[in-house]
Amino acid sequence: MNLKRMYLDYFKSLGHVEIPSAPIVPENDPSVLFNTAGMQPLIPYLMGEEHPYGKRLCDSQKCVRLTDLESIGDKTHHTFFEMLGNWSLGDYFKNESILYSFNFLTKVLNIPIERLAITVFEGDDKIPRDLVSAKRWEELGIPKERIAYLGREDNFWIAGESGPCGGDTEIFYFRSDDEIPTLFDPKDERWVEIWNNVFMEYYQDKDGSVRELKNKNVDTGMGLERTIAILEGKTDNYLTSIWANLLKTLEEITNLSYEGHEKSFRIIMDHIRTAVFIAADPAGIKPSNTDQGYILRRLIRRAIRHARKLNIDISSNWEEKLASVIILEYQDSYHELRDNKDIVLEVLANEKIKFNRTLERGLKEFDKVAKNLKSIDGDTAFHLYDTYGFPIELTEEMASELNLTVDIEGFHKRFSEHQEKSRTASIGKFKGGLSGNGIIETKYHTATHLLNAALKIVVGSDVHQKGSNITEERLRFDFSCDHKLSDEEKKKVEEIVNNWIQEDLPVKKISMAKDEAIKSGAECMFIDKYPDIVTVYQIGDVSKELCGGPHVNSTKELGKFKIIKEEASSSGVRRIKAILE
Numbered sequence: 001m002n003l004k005r006m007y008l009d010y011f012k013s014l015g016h017v018e019i020p021s022a023p024i025v026p027e028n029d030p031s032v033l034f035n036t037a038g039m040q041p042l043i044p045y046l047m048g049e050e051h052p053y054g055k056r057l058c059d060s061q062k063c064v065r066l067t068d069l070e071s072i073g074d075k076t077h078h079t080f081f082e083m084l085g086n087w088s089l090g091d092y093f094k095n096e097s098i099l100y101s102f103n104f105l106t107k108v109l110n111i112p113i114e115r116l117a118i119t120v121f122e123g124d125d126k127i128p129r130d131l132v133s134a135k136r137w138e139e140l141g142i143p144k145e146r147i148a149y150l151g152r153e154d155n156f157w158i159a160g161e162s163g164p165c166g167g168d169t170e171i172f173y174f175r176s177d178d179e180i181p182t183l184f185d186p187k188d189e190r191w192v193e194i195w196n197n198v199f200m201e202y203y204q205d206k207d208g209s210v211r212e213l214k215n216k217n218v219d220t221g222m223g224l225e226r227t228i229a230i231l232e233g234k235t236d237n238y239l240t241s242i243w244a245n246l247l248k249t250l251e252e253i254t255n256l257s258y259e260g261h262e263k264s265f266r267i268i269m270d271h272i273r274t275a276v277f278i279a280a281d282p283a284g285i286k287p288s289n290t291d292q293g294y295i296l297r298r299l300i301r302r303a304i305r306h307a308r309k310l311n312i313d314i315s316s317n318w319e320e321k322l323a324s325v326i327i328l329e330y331q332d333s334y335h336e337l338r339d340n341k342d343i344v345l346e347v348l349a350n351e352k353i354k355f356n357r358t359l360e361r362g363l364k365e366f367d368k369v370a371k372n373l374k375s376i377d378g379d380t381a382f383h384l385y386d387t388y389g390f391p392i393e394l395t396e397e398m399a400s401e402l403n404l405t406v407d408i409e410g411f412h413k414r415f416s417e418h419q420e421k422s423r424t425a426s427i428g429k430f431k432g433g434l435s436g437n438g439i440i441e442t443k444y445h446t447a448t449h450l451l452n453a454a455l456k457i458v459v460g461s462d463v464h465q466k467g468s469n470i471t472e473e474r475l476r477f478d479f480s481c482d483h484k485l486s487d488e489e490k491k492k493v494e495e496i497v498n499n500w501i502q503e504d505l506p507v508k509k510i511s512m513a514k515d516e517a518i519k520s521g522a523e524c525m526f527i528d529k530y531p532d533i534v535t536v537y538q539i540g541d542v543s544k545e546l547c548g549g550p551h552v553n554s555t556k557e558l559g560k561f562k563i564i565k566e567e568a569s570s571s572g573v574r575r576i577k578a579i580l581e
Contacts, residue, residue: 121167378410
């Protein structure tokens, strides 16, 4: 079953325009490392900007979520997944959205209505109970006993601390052969959420006050992997058709059956798939000790640890075999996998080699500490895990050979502390939202366009943007360049940008066909992520770029531009950090 195609074709028949998936690594959004939901790349349009494709949109968005990373290995969690979504930007609202979802589930997918249950927002002292959604579900045949009212924690969405917000209605499926209960209990784990329709009808200010929005939006999300599992009658997501070829290949590599080795199989399949998509992303992420590179490194190394548990010869090309299966299966939908196949395989192989060296150092470290101990304490066991990638099982096995005991309880205590720190950090780093689009960030967005144009004049016309990151404090701009900029070059770039700022150049927003925009000389970082109709920002006669915005109205709003650092980012790529004073 091609659920993705069925979903997109259904919503296209209802006047929605299919838009391409945005890259996994978001542009100009410092609040997250990866796109975690289909709505994230659409934030400017949910805030009120006009989308070049109109008011009805649908897509399948590549997503990476890390808040459940330690849960990978169970039946249902995935680091990378595809999110099916449809949007109404100030067009239809609750009644139509609920009808569309209901008809797709019951008439296109033929899911029996008796297996469906619903939650809606129960309301609070600021926003009333969502009786409109509840009534609509009842009209469509969902009995009152199958509709539950839940609070903000479960059925409410807001973009950051303030911004567009509203209640949502979630659709649940009874995934069990047990008799279906008459009364829906949202805490009953046999009911699995499959679809979420968010109704953005309010705006919450930072002081907590709420007002009704003039233009109301709908944002929906359906997890492809979870829904496929339901439709194929599987309680284990990794036994669906999505994973069949990869699972078969891993069984051939290991000469082992999935049954009895489920956890390691799931972790290897999930982490290699995620690593392939991150490494293939146009942002050019490589394994490192910071940000997206750290996550990529962690995923690959965790997959290697579990490959060792399955007695895979780590020096063999096992990771290439698995990656090739993934690339083959997804390259028609996401052709960056085909285009960057060699890069992906090189990233995986190089990190494998580096980690094998680390493991060798870890073995030496173990021998050193074991000579002086009668038992391996929890701190030492965790140090071997955290620094050298030793799974606790390997430490236990090696200790047993030397008649040493291992403080397993102490290890798990340290591990739990580490998990809690990682979880807390993830909540802060990956919560996303609209906070990255304030006045200062808007100025920096425009400044990157001027910087890009100035670099083309000073360094050469073959300079192209390779990445950017914007915070309230500074802009960071990566660009193709084969040499360190001289002081004279940096000074010249600053002068050009500041001259343009002083000229008070107008910033114009134009919608046009993508082909026409490229022919006109518009600069673009990730051309394939853009739809056929694009938004172009033109700054006087000095800059023209495809961009989602937001931007200032004229350059004089920017202040004074100053380069604070210029350094290497990676081979053939330089990085500038600059501020506006």
